[in-house]
Amino acid sequence: MMEKYKRYERLVALLKFFTDNPNKLVNLEQFMDMFNIAKSSASEDIDILEEILEKFDMGKLMTFPGAGGGVKYIPVSSLKSYVPFVKEVCERLKDPSRIIPGGFLYTADLIYSPPIVSKIAEVLVYPFIEKEIDAVVTVETKGIPIALMCARVLNVPLVIVRKDSRVTEGSFVSINYVSGSQRHIRSMSLARRALDKGAKVLLVDDFMKAGGTLKGMTELMEEFDAHVVGAGVMIATEEPREKLIDNYISIFVLKNVEEEKNIVEIEISDWILK
Amino acid sequence: MMEKYKRYERLVALLKFFTDNPNKLVNLEQFMDMFNIAKSSASEDIDILEEILEKFDMGKLMTFPGAGGGVKYIPVSSLKSYVPFVKEVCERLKDPSRIIPGGFLYTADLIYSPPIVSKIAEVLVYPFIEKEIDAVVTVETKGIPIALMCARVLNVPLVIVRKDSRVTEGSFVSINYVSGSQRHIRSMSLARRALDKGAKVLLVDDFMKAGGTLKGMTELMEEFDAHVVGAGVMIATEEPREKLIDNYISIFVLKNVEEEKNIVEIEISDWILK
Incomplete structure (x- = not known):
């Protein structure tokens, strides 16, 4: 005879299962087998868990x-x-010791910190959670942790575009693109087998200025007949106001980095606060 | 008056808290405040949760x-x-359609899949979980998802070494190293502020042949006075038997890739099965 579990035991095990398998449709029968219970009990468990989550x-x-x-x-x-x-991260981003010569901001301590990057990803995917995304696509290197955590919440594969042709994964597609801020010609590549034809994708990166990289990714996606549902970046600069892509969201808007006055002006995007 | 929660509600919320904050010492007082309960109740909750986890x-x-x-x-x-x-992943690795000209294996579908890479990381950090690691260090690009998930389990920052000098994070340290398999001189770099002096680090990568990259990382770590506690890779090749580093573990040992016969010989490492 199979072991019987108490309801509070099942509820805890259920939550562990769900946090390990987010955004995935699970049939009640799976829980009936897992806990050796009737459908009515499984259904009640779900109702109770729903209340606790709320x-x-x-x-x-x-x-x-x-x-x-x-x-x-x-x-x-x-x-x-x-x-x-988000407010706490915004305050931390204002710290002038983050200013790097050239008007960049040091963010690695935030975007490479597992608890922080998990939550950043949860915010970033929020508008896309019911869009039936098939894959999260990013370009190496700094956006990978955010993109992986976005893929984790959506429970879809991550696809990493390489910034050169160091692809050791068989035949690949390369495109050239114009880096928006520096007007340099660059290339990016993706292995043919890395993405199914016709996939619905979400583009993710840590930082966007003019949007040249994301525009390049959009063009690369066309080579895979992929449908770009949208793009999410942690920080977008306010200038230039005209970006090379339209359908993007950012958590933060970087208005100004004044190196000489040691001031970082950064704000939370409206869609989060409203 | 603060809301009172039932025990089964607290247990579920506790588990969610712990899975969001693994490997982190939490004082009982935090739970007493969180749920508005006495120390004895918090202590009982922990005991009950412990039994369920087991x-x-x-x-x-x-x-x-x-x-x-x-x-x-x-x-x-x-x-x-x-x-x-681990056995299931091993079987999937044996699929001959993974063979890429040059004797490489295509693994992106596994190491970029959030549920798979989460579990790979849980196995890989197992021997290091009580070693008080301060940071997980990897080198771009393919090892980043595994390394981030290792950092997540250990609840420590991830540090990403760049394979060239594209460091936009202030002053950095570069070293040259010899790529073990191809005998090329390459360089890797890390921003000064990316790692505290004297940190205890775990090196992580997806694949190791001779160990040149991991040896390079070890040398780079010396520049930061870091103590390398060990290295964990998902797949290590059997040949060459003499690796350039000693203190590493791998989940799988790749014995042979026979391109012409379409055979992948790969095994699970002994320390996992014993």
Whole structure:
């Protein structure tokens, strides 16, 4: 005879399962087998877990009825609970010791920190969570951690575009693009087998100025007949106002880096605060 | 008056907190405040959660008594529960369609898949989980997803070494190293501020042949007075048997890729199966 579990035990195990498998449709039968329980108990477990998630603002469960239906865990229930976090990161970004000669900002301590980059990704994918994204696409190197965590929340593969032809993965597609800020011709490459034809993709990067890199990625995606649903970057500069791509969101808008006065002017984007 | 939560609600919220904050010492007072409960209740909650974690093999709680003490969640309780997963990945690695001209293996579908790379990282950090690692260090590009997930389990920052001098993060240290397999001189660089002096680091990469890259990283670490506790790679080749570094572990040992016969010979390392 199989072991019987108490309800509070099942609830904890269920949450662990869902956090390990976000944004994935799971049939109730899987939980019936997992815990050796009837459908009515599994269904009650889900209802109770849903209430707990709501109480603590820890994400939400979406139920899809019918034969092909099931339950899906969405780790981000509302943006509201992320506002204090975003404000804290914004304050940290204002620290003048981040200013690097050339008007850049040092952000590696934030975007390479697992707990921070996890939450940044949760905010960034929020507008795309029900868009049925097939893959998250980024370009090496600094955007990879944010992009991987976005892929993790959406539970889809990450695709990494290389900035040169160091592709050791069989035949690949390369394009040339104009780096928006410096007007240099650069190239980027992706292995043929890295992305299915016709995939719906979300482009992710850590930083965007004119948008040349993201425009290049968009053009590369055309070579794969991929549909770019949108682009998400952690920081976009306010200038130039005319970007080379349209359909992007950013968490922060970098207005100004005054090297001489030691001032970083950066704001949280409206769509997060509203 | 603050809201009171039921025990099963607290247990679920506790697990969510721990999975978001692995390997981090948390004082019981934090839970007393979080749930508005007495120390005895918080302590009971921890005991019950510990039993549930053990029952489902979902990690373990470590309790540290005394004033500076608290509880720490370790996501990996034993390697045993990972063996079926490791075996499955091994079978997938044997698929001859992975063979790329030159005797390479295509692995991007595995190492860029969030659920797979999360588990690979959990296996890879297992021997290091109590070594008080301060940072996980990798070199761009393909090792970054595994390394980030290792950093996530250990709850420490990720440090990404660049393969050239494209460092836009202020002053940096560069070293030249000999790529073991191709005997080319290459360079790698790391921003001065990316790693604290004297840090205890774990090196992580996806693939190792002779170990030239990891040896280069070890030398770069010396420039930061860092202490290399060890190195973990997903796949190490069997040949050459004499590697350029000693203190490494790998999950898989790649014995042979026969391009003409379409055969991949790969095995799981002994330390995982024993």
